[in-house]
Amino acid sequence: MSTFPITKRGAELLKAELHKLKTVERPAVIQAIAEARAQGDLSENADYDAAKERQGFIEGRIAEIDSKMSMAQIIDPSTLDAAGRVVFGATVELADEDTGTQVTYQIVGEDEADLKLGLVNISSPIARALISKEEGDVAVVQTPGGTRRFEIVAVRYV
Secondary structure (H helix, E strand, C coil), X not given: CCCEEEEHHHHHHHHHHHHHHHHHHHHHHHHHHHHHHHCCCCCCCHHHHHHHHHHHHHHHHHHHHHHHHHHEEEECHHHXXXXXXXXXXXXXXXXXXXXXXXXXXXXXXXXXXXXXXXXXXXXXXXXXXXXXCEXXXXXXXXXXXXXXXXXXXXXXXX
16 A cells, blocks of 8 residues: 655545534435435436435445545655755745746645646646655756746645
8 A cells, every 4th residue: 555645734625524524414415325225216306316316425425435544655845855856745846948938836646736726736737747856957848838947946745
């Protein structure tokens, strides 16, 4: 059983989702099933079918989160000391060499990735190109639109 990295914030988000599923969603769907059963014939009861389907989704998601949390290696980026190298959890400021546009990304786990928020998956092409580089280095990234070059302006651990 292998572990996978997740930031402290990502782990807290998963724990919050798990808590909500167990304390709010699960009891609500159990109540919906009970109400649908009270209506009588279950063979043609759409409310019952929908509630059972929702219950299956909720139980599956609970099992998935439990499994992920048991295999997670939780990393707090603020405690990292990677001597300026880009590692998991690092926040990296980049300058596109062609356009001069600056962007900031944090390298995170699969479950927390959200490009709109500047959170890139550790297994994404840009994250793979950045890992182990240092401030001032140039990362070459293969994108669907072609090769792009980014200069690493700054590396922070926040």
